[in-house]
Amino acid sequence: MRDVFDGSDPIVNRAIEIMGGHEAFKNALDADNAAMKSRWNQDTAAIGRILRAHLYVEHYLTEHLQQVNPRLGDLDEARLTFAHKVQLLDGNGPPAITYLIAGIKRLNKVRNNLAHSLAATVSDGDTATFLSCLSRFSNMNGKNPTEDPLDVLERFAEFAASTLHSSSSTFGKAYAQAIEEGCQPAIT
Known part of the structure; x- marks a missing residue:
C-alpha cells in the first residue's frame, strides 16, 4: 500500500x-x-443492554396489540415503528398498561438517542421516568431498583414486558377474569 x-x-x-x-x-x-x-469504542455492554431491553419490550408490545385487537393483522408485515405501536396503546386500556406508556416512550427515546449519537447513556430523567412508572405498582417482586440507570432501565423493561404479556397469558386472562368477577387483591 x-x-x-x-x-x-x-x-x-x-x-x-x-x-x-x-x-x-x-x-x-x-x-x-x-x-x-x-x-x-463505545461501551458495547451498555449498548447491548439498551437494545435488548428495547427489543424485549417491543416483542411483548406487538404480542399485546395483536392479542387485544386481532383485526390489526400482522404488525411485523405492516412495518410499524415502535412509536406507532405505542400510539396504538392509546391510554384507553387497562390501568396497568396505561401507567407504563410514559416509561415505554422513554425507553424508545433512550434507544433513539443511542441510534443517533452512538452514546449508550441513560439520563437521570430517564431513570426518574422508569422509577415513577414502577412505583405505581405496590408489588415489585421483592426487588428494589438500584441507582444504576441501566439496572433501572432493565427492571422497567422486564416489568413492562411482563405486564404487556399478561393480556395473552393464561394466568393473565384468569387474573383479569377474577377482577371482573369482583375479587379484590389481597393487601400485604
Missing part, C-alpha cells in the same frame, strides 16, 4: 494545499480518525 503523502496523487496533493500544508492535513486526518475510533 502506498503512502498518501508520497506526492504521487494529484487529488491528495491538492487537498494538502487547500488545507494549508502537510502538517494541517495530517492533524485533520488524525483528529478525524480519533473521533471515529471514539465512536467505535
